[in-house]
Amino acid sequence: MKSYSxxxxxGASAPEQSVRExxxxxxxxxxxxxxxxxxxxxxxxxxEQGKSLRVLLRPDGPQVSRIPWEYMVDPARHDYxxxxxxxxxxxxxxxxxxxxxxxxxLRVLGVSALPEDLPPLEAQQERDRxxxxxxxxxxxxxxxxxxxxxxxxxxxxxxxxxxxxxxxxR
Numbered sequence: 509m510k511s512y513s514x515x516x517x518x519g520a521s522a523p524e525q526s527v528r529e530x531x532x533x534x535x536x537x538x539x540x541x542x543x544x545x546x547x548x549x550x551x552x553x554x555x556e557q558g559k560s561l562r563v564l565l566r567p568d569g570p571q572v573s574r575i576p577w578e579y580m581v582d583p584a585r586h587d588y589x590x591x592x593x594x595x596x597x598x599x600x601x602x603x604x605x606x607x608x609x610x611x612x613x614l615r616v617l618g619v620s621a622l623p624e625d626l627p628p629l630e631a632q633q634e635r636d637r638x639x640x641x642x643x644x645x646x647x648x649x650x651x652x653x654x655x656x657x658x659x660x661x662x663x664x665x666x667x668x669x670x671x672x673x674x675x676x677x678r
Contacts, residue, residue, distance in 0.1 A: 531581035531588060539583060548584060551593070562594040573597070610668065616642065617667040618649040619658055621674035631673050638671065 539547060547563075554561040567573040577597065582589040589595060618638065620631040639647050650657045661667075 527579050528581060528588075530576075531579040534575070534577065534580040535583050535589070538580065544583060560594075562596055563589065564596050564598055566598045611666075613644065613646050614642075614668050615646045615666060616648070616669040616671055617661055618647060618671045618673070620649070620653060621672065622653045623675065626675050629673060629675060634673050 551561050565577055567575070567577075578588070578590040578595050580589045580595065581587065582592065585592065616638075618635065620629065620635070622628075622631075635647075635649055648661070650661055
């Protein structure tokens with residue numbers, strides 16, 4: 509399900525450029541030489557087989573665990589790796605936290621970003637698809653797209669999922 513605009517959007521801001529540079533350093537440290545070659549082979553093979561690929565990180569130590577690995581830039585595509593390949597952290601905790609009990613039905617809070625300076629999204633089509641796919645799930649859509657709307661909704665009930673419809677840079 510794609511819900512992004514195919515139009516080119518704003519250029520990177522100064523903070524985003526800093527994040528991108530940091531992501532390039534991460535990739536240069538982790539995905540280099542034979543490691544990147546093997547990763548790229550796995551990505552190609554998974555694509556040929558119609559399967560997905562994910563990066564599983566098992567950071568060792570509190571300092572390494574705090575690194576925002578999701579910022580890693582894919583050297584082959586010059587974009588954030590996590591936009592195309594899920595980057596999953598496997599935090600080996602000595603005393604893992606028990607899963608929270610889940611009271612059904614699953615409740616989803618949806619919000620659509622409506623920036624005035626970008627082309628409009630097909631937000632209503634996405635909303636309809638989500639409701640159709642998640643028929644046994646309560647889906648509530650925020651009437652607005654401001655922080656106060658989100659804050660009010662989050663404090664008014666229990667939500668299991670927050671789904672955001674927003675523009676993506678392409």
